[in-house]
Amino acid sequence: MISTPDPLFGDKPVQSSLSQVETVCVHGYPKSATRPPMWEGFQIAHSKMVEAQTPGEIWVSGEFVIDEEDPRFTQVHLRIPPGAKLSDEVSEVFSWMNKNESTEHLACDLTAIAEVPDNDPAAHLIREYADVIYDSFTGHGEFGRKGFPILPLFPSP
Numbered sequence: 635m636i637s638t639p640d641p642l643f644g645d646k647p648v649q650s651s652l653s654q655v656e657t658v659c660v661h662g663y664p665k666s667a668t669r670p671p672m673w674e675g676f677q678i679a680h681s682k683m684v685e686a687q688t689p690g691e692i693w694v695s696g697e698f699v700i701d702e703e704d705p706r707f708t709q710v711h712l713r714i715p716p717g718a719k720l721s722d723e724v725s726e727v728f729s730w731m732n733k734n735e736s737t738e739h740l741a742c743d744l745t746a747i748a749e750v751p752d753n754d755p756a757a758h759l760i761r762e763y764a765d766v767i768y769d770s771f772t773g774h775g776e777f778g779r780k781g782f783p784i785l786p787l788f789p790s791p
Contacts, residue, residue: 639701641780647693647772650783652680658783659698668741672698672708675740679710680785682730686723687788690714695771695782696743711767712746712787720748 642658643650660666660673680692690713697705712731714720720728730736731746747764750757774780 638775638778641774642699642701643781643783645774645779646781647784648781650785652785655694655783655785659694663703666703666705668704668706669698671741672705675742676708676710678740679731679736679742679744682727683712683787686721686727688712688714688724688727689718689788691787692785693767693771693782694785695780699782700774700780708742709771710742710744711771712744713764714746714748716749716751716754718748 642662656673660669663669676694683692693711693713694708695711696707696709698708710731712728714724714728718724728746728748731744737744745767747760747767749764750760754760771782772779
């Protein structure tokens with residue numbers, strides 16, 4: 635039986651910080667050829683979100699958050715809460731994250747979702763998409779689950 639590498643953040647999502655993710659996922663693997671470029675791509679995405687004062691949080695997953703020397707992919711997901719005001723700058727970041735070119739350029743799989751209130755006609759579709767993202771972020775091995783770090787951005791007004 636093939637063993638599955640251990641998750642670096644346990645089996646449930648956890649609130650984290652930028653420096654903690656860097657320490658665990660990058661500094662913990664000094665010989666890795668893939669982690670530094672993935673981290674550099676993540677930092678570019680993170681900087682864009684911070685500069686735009688994007689409300690919500692960032693989820694980080696993929697092989698980047700398991701105990702593997704050279705992961706093949708990182709998932710980075712921006713989650714904007716319901717009712718958040720989307721400035722032009724935030725809308726630009728949101729669009730940029732959902733472009734294939736951004737993902738290819740940064741060595742990170744980027745996605746973004748703006749949640750809506752439950753009474754919104756599109757709420758069920760957005761919730762379905764959010765559930766698919768959650769499942770892809772937590773799935774690990776044949777039957778296991780992995781945690782992932784959640785980095786807070788700006789609170790919603």
